[in-house]
Amino acid sequence: MSMPFYVAPEQQMKDKADYARKGIARGRSAVVLQYEGGILMVADNMSRTLHKISELYDRIGFAAVGRYPEFENLRLMGVRFADVRGYQYDRRDVSGRQLANIYAQTLGTVFSESLKPWEVEIVVAEVGDTAADDEIYRITFDGSIVDERGFVAVGGSSESVATVLKERFVADATLGAALNTATHALAREDGSERELEAGNLEVAVLERSREHRKFRRIHGRRLTTLLEEGRAGARGGSGGAGGGGGTAAKGPSEGASTDKDGTDEDQTDE
Numbered sequence: 001m002s003m004p005f006y007v008a009p010e011q012q013m014k015d016k017a018d019y020a021r022k023g024i025a026r027g028r029s030a031v032v033l034q035y036e037g038g039i040l041m042v043a044d045n046m047s048r049t050l051h052k053i054s055e056l057y058d059r060i061g062f063a064a065v066g067r068y069p070e071f072e073n074l075r076l077m078g079v080r081f082a083d084v085r086g087y088q089y090d091r092r093d094v095s096g097r098q099l100a101n102i103y104a105q106t107l108g109t110v111f112s113e114s115l116k117p118w119e120v121e122i123v124v125a126e127v128g129d130t131a132a133d134d135e136i137y138r139i140t141f142d143g144s145i146v147d148e149r150g151f152v153a154v155g156g157s158s159e160s161v162a163t164v165l166k167e168r169f170v171a172d173a174t175l176g177a178a179l180n181t182a183t184h185a186l187a188r189e190d191g192s193e194r195e196l197e198a199g200n201l202e203v204a205v206l207e208r209s210r211e212h213r214k215f216r217r218i219h220g221r222r223l224t225t226l227l228e229e230g231r232a233g234a235r236g237g238s239g240g241a242g243g244g245g246g247t248a249a250k251g252p253s254e255g256a257s258t259d260k261d262g263t264d265e266d267q268t269d270e
Helices: 009-025 068-088 096-113 158-168 175-186 220-238 246-254
Strands: 030-035 038-044 053-057 060-066 120-126 135-139 145-148 151-154 201-207 215-218
Touching: 009 060, 009 096, 030 060, 030 120, 030 158, 030 175, 038 053, 038 060, 038 120, 038 175, 053 068, 053 201, 060 068, 060 151, 060 201, 068 096, 068 120, 096 120, 096 135, 096 145, 120 151, 135 151, 151 158, 158 175, 175 201, 175 220, 215 220
Parallel strands: none
Antiparallel strands: 030 038, 030 151, 038 201, 053 060, 060 120, 120 135, 135 145, 201 215
């Protein structure tokens, strides 16, 4: 009987990591960053139904890149955990840190015990009562978890995207200016430069001033208006992150009334 080939554990882990990174790099990036009214989440995604950005709970959002079936399973797992814990105890007992830890444990177990690692990278964001209370966690395919400050980019060419974000990010930027910063960074993925229109983007916010459920999608006319405002502010010489002018600050309240204005909410009940 032939003996199986021996592969050192270090080599196995390296091969799994390389496999996961290559799979994630084939997709487009997503960014999560703070703005004056909360947390903005933007993904380069042309699909209207296969979401990279979703709501997990009242104050908590989820962004992911990689293989859709795998990160969708993680999203559903997080939603169910949050719903059960909030029902059994109190809605305030559900936190982004808990969900990030659960995701890290799950991905770490899959990476170490499964032959094939999951090709996913996710962000869990929780908006606080003040900007200092905001939390952004990045969880990688091997279960590593990082507490990010201000902004984070995942997937695709996340390093080049993060470099642009670092140059232009301003924590108290208006929504239009923050969106311009995010799209400017995503448009320079892979070292190229392209123009991202509303149809290429999936955008949502965790809006600090909203009652109860903070998550809100932005699309349609409202998204187009914000993109135009952000670009106009950048051309006006105020800088990509600080531009946008005073009009962009009105955005969250203007588009919240009807779906026709380009806003809606995710339902977390599965």
